[in-house]
Amino acid sequence: SQQGEEDPQALSIQEGENATMNCSYKTSINNLQWYRQNSGRGLVHLILIRSNEREKHSGRLRVTLDTSKKSSSLLITASRAADTASYFCATDAGYSTLTFGKGTMLLVSP
Amino acid sequence: GAVVSQHPSWVICKSGTSVKIECRSLDFQATTMFWYRQFPKQSLMLMATSNEGSKATYEQGVEKDKFLINHASLTLSTLTVTSAHPEDSSFYICSASSGGLDYGYTFGSGTRLTVV
Numbered sequence: 001s002q003q004g005e006e007d008p009q010a011l012s013i014q015e016g017e018n019a020t021m022n023c024s025y026k027t028s029i030n031n032l033q034w035y036r037q038n039s040g041r042g043l044v045h046l047i048l049i050r051s052n053e054r055e056k057h058s059g060r061l062r063v064t065l066d067t068s069k070k071s072s073s074l075l076i077t078a079s080r081a082a083d084t085a086s087y088f089c090a091t092d093a094g095y096s097t098l099t100f101g102k103g104t105m106l107l108v109s110p
Numbered sequence: 111g112a113v114v115s116q117h118p119s120w121v122i123c124k125s126g127t128s129v130k131i132e133c134r135s136l137d138f139q140a141t142t143m144f145w146y147r148q149f150p151k152q153s154l155m156l157m158a159t160s161n162e163g164s165k166a167t168y169e170q171g172v173e174k175d176k177f178l179i180n181h182a183s184l185t186l187s188t189l190t191v192t193s194a195h196p197e198d199s200s201f202y203i204c205s206a207s208s209g210g211l212d213y214g215y216t217f218g219s220g221t222r223l224t225v226v
Contacts, residue, residue, distance in 0.1 A: 033214045033215075035214075040201070040220070041219055041220060042114075042203055042218050042219040042220045043203065043205070043217040045215060045216065045217075048214045088153065096159075097144065097156060097159060098144075098205075099156075100153045100154045102152070102153045103152075103153055
């Protein structure tokens with residue numbers, strides 16, 4: 001069953017702006033992961049944050065995790081047109097299977 | 111980095127025929143692979159977990175006799191859609207873990223199946 005819920009469902013911004021996507025989940029997790037999917041393609045792993053971590057950075061990506069609120073956010077700074085894609089959060093409850101959220105479609109206009 | 115190769119990328123088949131999709135881990139061994147299904151503009155739904163040398167574990171509601179999974183080696187898992195029908199048309203994606211908690215899972219590029 002899908003337990004992750006991302007918002008917004010769709011986000012349209014201009015190049016250079018920051019994009020923030022949020023994800024909420026319902027059960028306890030081992031870690032939370034963010035993936036990117038270009039249209040009609042497979043998923044690319046972006047970043048993983050463990051349940052005992054609160055924030056993690058990777059290049060222009062910043063992920064936060066609030067286990068008390070069961071939520072996470074993905075911030076993409078200084079967005080580029082090439083960042084246009086769908087972004088999914090996925091939770092790993094420790095059973096080696098991922099549960100995906102519904103995704104956020106990000107459109108970055110030049 | 112870890113690479114999972116999935117093919118075909120797309121396939122069109124007639125109703126009633128079977129289609130096999132392959133998923134290979136190219137530079138690592140994967141004792142476990144995962145098969146997902148994705149409808150347009152929707153999320154990924156886990157169909158089954160493929161275990162090398164043993165039977166696959168199917169999620170609730172997924173027909174194991176329709177979606178046959180074989181994981182005969184540490185680098186290859188196959189999904190066969192048997193007696194395909196138009197409602198089986200979808201995007202199928204496999205994934206595997208190359209190990210290492212911080213690396214997440216590696217996904218294949220997906221297979222677009224259209225049943226006509």
